[in-house]
């Protein structure tokens with residue numbers, strides 16, 4: 001039987017699949033990388049931080065990134081800059097960014 005927990009994990013992927021104009025997996029990867037590049041000025045190129053005070057995103061757990069970004073977006077977690085940044089991303093875009101960063105070694 002499909003557990004609620006697993007279902008919840010599938011939702012971002014499902015939402016992403018339903019986004020019009022983002023039909024192929026290749027486009028999804030390109031989108032994740034493109035959106036991920038907007039994080040580089042602070043988190044480093046390809047999410048590899050160059051500053052001990054800035055968390056690296058490279059190799060981050062996919063679910064952890066999704067949780068952090070949605071917590072920032074919904075103001076459940078407070079940061080000087082991340083709240084306003086996260087508000088610019090919908091669930092599908094956060095999932096794409098999470099796919100991108102979690103796969104970087």
Ligand code: HEC
Nearest residue numbers: 035038039041042055065068069078079080081082085097
């Ligand atoms: C203007 C600088 C800036 C940009 C751009 C930026 N961040 Fe951040 N981010 C921060 C800072 C500073 C923190 C440190 C945490 C805090 O302030 O609470 C942080 C923290 C985070 C964390 C929490 C990490 C952890 O281990 O708890 C995540 C996840 C994150 N950012 C994701 C992103 C993503 C994804 C993007 C691009 C879409 C992005 N950030 C763009 C500055 C930035």
